Amino acid sequence: MGAGISLLGIPHDGNSSYLRGAAEAPALIRRELHSDAYSSWSETGLDLTGRFIDHGDIDFKQPGDPWQRIESEVGRAMDGGHPLISLGGDHAISWPVLRAVRRRHPGLTILHIDAHPDIYHAYDNNPRSHTSPFARIMEERLADRLIQVGLRTVNGHHRDQFRRFGVEVVEAARFREGLRLDLTTPVYISMDLDGLDPAFAPGVSHREPGGLSTRQVINLIQSIDQPIVAADIVEYNPSQDLSNLTALVAAKLLKEIAGMMLKTALG
Template structure:
């Protein structure tokens, strides 16, 4: 039976506006395992089957460089060879995660769903800002392709960075229900919850109206036919949530990403 690994990365030191994303993993796990919901994915995978989910717990941050710790712990979680879903945390964590992922996957495409490109060279003087991970990722060539979907805050600096790194961009205003991504390598999904319209996911620090629906994001993920080897779900801020709605959405997205991971791992 194909297994899915889980790793919590409760880190938000590089959030530019407000803290709270470090509190997210526990809330997402609570909704994921709640008796209120089914553990079956829409693609027919029983994630509640004994042994299906392997939870490595949360990284415990203390002394030392948190980036080195994240990279090391992600590497350990990947050792069995199972697909991995990391629960953030702010979006800055994607960079050290991908440093570990790239060592195992010499061919890799990132599907990044977000309201923001998160590709500033640096923000407020911080090159590790949660608005900068994809600048670091592409500088180090940690992926062969970066496809960003759902953007709606693009400025001239972002456009310069898109040209510099060859980013493929599908802004929210150009999103189509018939979108099919032509991907030929293993896939890393980076799911920033503010990529959704705040009507669906209010529990984020940077609400940006005009985004994708939960259904649109799930449909897009379900079109992926290449193996999804690692994913992150980031930027959930429980302090901003309403009736745990965003935690429920995060758990739903977890299940649908995991379901496709199982399906594509068997190809």
């Protein structure tokens, strides 16, 4: 088959602070990804048919720490040497995913697209909260740089955390067409679907108006000029969706991230 893209479902929303439901997302995103209603080609000009190596969903019914299971299963999925796209689940899963990714990539920049910084030291006394993964990620030095794009809920604590960790921020109000990032290492994309305006992705637990369009996000992904070695797509909540619109958007973003991964792999 040659170059491929690994997929792994991480159906976990036990650290969501408001609504549960994101654990149901992976199967619904896959359904849209493989639907005959849509093209299998990405905008990079590459056909994704037969390119996905699907490792299924992590089983969280087994006893043990779910974070250890995520880290272990992500490592297993990456052992074949293919780039990985993880399907959450809430945003808390990014922390253990990045533990496994970082071991394979000593140079790494995170591009985090989101309405929220998700960098609280802890939320409701939960250091694993879906509002806190990037505090843990940066504490553990799981990336060299963290670039956050699309933010529109920034408060004083967040700004303190930005200074503490040297976060590079492009708030939604300052986003400009044609934004190009100065990237010098491989890239991990963390795609929170509420980074999009709710008009484009209503199926999220924390809708925040004033966000990016689907086209703007795709253009940003397509501007990346370093290898995309892994990604996650998180915070799709099917209980809040309209006509599967957000699942379709998630599948579209998955295809465009995969297309960029393959473009690098195929030279």
